[in-house]
Each structure stands twice: as structure tokens, then as C-alpha cells.
Amino acid sequence: MDPALASLATHYQAMPPVAALQLRIDGYDGECLQLHAPLSANVNDKGCAFGGSLASLMTLAGWGLVSLKATQAGRHADVFIADTQLRYRRPLYADLQAGARLAEGASWETFLTRLLERGRASVRIAAWVALPDGTVAAECIGRFVAISKG
Amino acid sequence: MDPALASLATHYQAMPPVAALQLRIDGYDGECLQLHAPLSANVNDKGCAFGGSLASLMTLAGWGLVSLKATQAGRHADVFIADTQLRYRRPLYADLQAGARLAEGASWETFLTRLLERGRASVRIAAWVALPDGTVAAECIGRFVAISKG
Numbered sequence: 001m002d003p004a005l006a007s008l009a010t011h012y013q014a015m016p017p018v019a020a021l022q023l024r025i026d027g028y029d030g031e032c033l034q035l036h037a038p039l040s041a042n043v044n045d046k047g048c049a050f051g052g053s054l055a056s057l058m059t060l061a062g063w064g065l066v067s068l069k070a071t072q073a074g075r076h077a078d079v080f081i082a083d084t085q086l087r088y089r090r091p092l093y094a095d096l097q098a099g100a101r102l103a104e105g106a107s108w109e110t111f112l113t114r115l116l117e118r119g120r121a122s123v124r125i126a127a128w129v130a131l132p133d134g135t136v137a138a139e140c141i142g143r144f145v146a147i148s149k150g
Numbered sequence: 151m152d153p154a155l156a157s158l159a160t161h162y163q164a165m166p167p168v169a170a171l172q173l174r175i176d177g178y179d180g181e182c183l184q185l186h187a188p189l190s191a192n193v194n195d196k197g198c199a200f201g202g203s204l205a206s207l208m209t210l211a212g213w214g215l216v217s218l219k220a221t222q223a224g225r226h227a228d229v230f231i232a233d234t235q236l237r238y239r240r241p242l243y244a245d246l247q248a249g250a251r252l253a254e255g256a257s258w259e260t261f262l263t264r265l266l267e268r269g270r271a272s273v274r275i276a277a278w279v280a281l282p283d284g285t286v287a288a289e290c291i292g293r294f295v296a297i298s299k300g
Binding site: 011014015016017018020021040041042043044045046050051052053055056057059060063078080081082083084085086087088091 | 161164165166167168170171190191192193194195196200201202203205206207209210213228230231232233234235236237238241
């Protein structure tokens with residue numbers, strides 16, 4: 001595994017509420033970060049995926065993507081979620097497959113340049129959890145803020 | 151404990167991702183449902199509360215409130231989160247205290263009447279997690295859908 005991805009995986013597992021989700025990194029192609037979590041650890045009273053777990057997994061996919069992009073550009077920063085709009089489309093009765101990528105209209109270049117120049121920048125990320133047929137179970141647009149360390 | 155609250159507490163604990171939050175019901179005055187969860191089970195890489203846990207706790211407070219209101223009115227329904235807008239205001243370095251109540255402009259009477267007449271209704275709920283000084287760490291407005299059982 002790529003060292004930046006391995007570091008992100010370690011980072012995830014160090015957080016107790018994240019370890020409880022039993023998530024794993026499922027892939028990263030430089031633009032889209034994918035996460036997986038088993039339904040068994042994230043099931044609700046109706047036998048489908050718990051809304052809070054869907055929100056957590058999408059938040060973690062977005063947070064991980066922004067952290068990776070900052071690290072790979074040599075910017076050491078703390079990344080926080082600032083706000084998010086979530087929509088739950090259909091119940092999910094299978095394992096959770098989440099993805100995150102840059103939201104439409106947002107720019108990594110603008111984000112990374114501002115982070116370098118001002119020590120603080122924000123970026124909008126689109127994240128989703130897919131149904132087994134490839135349609136959307138839940139989706140969100142989140143704004144993440146990065147603040148340079150030191 | 152009130153039987154409806156005791157049933158809700160059992161319901162919460164039966165969901166693995168909710169049990170992982172270590173939440174407990176902290177109070178219910180008929181309008182506001184309050185939940186508590188320890189920071190230790192919900193801490194992130196920066197030593198403050200994980201955004202996904204804040205989202206989960208607010209979702210569960212809203213979901214619990216809608217479930218309680220439906221049950222107490224004699225409507226047996228499955229309750230789902232439909233959409234939510236979350237805002238993270240300040241980092242929280244203490245245990246998580248969440249609350250949920252009816253959102254401004256929403257009405258329990260309208261919700262319960264529609265649920266009885268149509269077998270399906272939605273209601274908007276305001277939820278928050280407080281900082282120790284009483285100000286807001288995170289807040290959201292969520293729309294919950296109830297569907298009559300049987």
C-alpha cells in the first residue's frame with residue numbers, strides 16, 4: 001500500500017468511533033477515495049444501514065481525501081469538517097461502499113495555494129454511499145477546513 | 151424510567167453502531183430528548199469529538215424524539231432520517247450532550263394527523279450538541295419520515 005494511504009489507514013484505526021465502524025480503505029486513484037464497512041457493524045433496528053454510520057463513512061471519506069491531497073502536496077494540516085448537507089435516498093441492506101471526490105466547481109489548486117499562503121483554506125467535497133446496483137443510498141456535500149500545523 | 155423511554159433505550163442498545171457510541175438517555179421533558187455519550191468512545195485524531203459521532207448522536211436524538219412522539223400517540227411506525235443539514239461550530243473537548251426538539255415552524259399535530267390518515271408523514275427536527283459553557287458545538291436540522299407499520 002502507498003505510504004500516504006497506509007498512514008491514513010493507521011490514522012483511521014486510531015480513532016475509537018472509527019474503529020467501531022470496522023472501515024477499510026478500498027481504493028484511491030488520485031481523485032476518488034473509496035471506503036468499505038460491513039453492514040453487521042453498522043446495522044439499525046430495521047436491518048439496514050444506520051443513518052449515522054452512513055454520515056460517518058461519508059465524512060471520513062471526505063476527510064481522508066482532503067488529508068491525502070494536503071499531505072501529498074507537502075502541506076501538513078489539521079483537517080476539520082465545517083458543514084455538510086446529507087440526503088438519504090434509499091435503505092441499504094448490504095455492506096457500505098463509500099466514495100469521495102472534489103465537488104463540482106471546487107479546485108484542489110485553489111485550496112492548496114490558499115493553504116500555503118494563508119495557513120487556512122476550505123474545500124467542498126462530494127461523498128456518497130452506493131447501493132449494490134450502483135445507484136445512490138445516501139449522498140452529501142461537505143465543506144472541509146484545513147489549518148496548517150506549526 | 152418511563153416505559154416508552156426504557157423501550158427507546160433498549161432499541162438504541164440493540165443497534166451495534168449505537169452501542170459503540172456508548173450513549174445513554176439523559177432526559178426527556180415531553181418536548182426535548184437529551185442524550186449523552188462519553189468523549190473517550192467518540193474522540194478523533196485531534197483529541198476532540200469526532201464529527202461522525204456528533205452527526206450520529208444528533209440523528210439518534212431526532213430519531214428517538216420522533217419515535218417517542220409517534221408511540222405515545224399510539225401510532226406504530228418505522229422512522230427514517232430523510233435529509234439533514236449539519237453545521238460544526240466549535241471543537242468539543244468534553245463528553246457529548248445532545249438534544250433534539252421540534253424545528254421552528256413544524257407541528258406535532260400535523261405530523262401525527264397525517265401519519266394516521268395517510269400512513270406516512272414527515273417532520274422537521276432541530277438537534278444540537280452543546281459545549282460545556284452551553285453554547286453550540288454542532289447543530290442540525292433534519293427531516294424524519296415515519297411510515298405506519300402493518
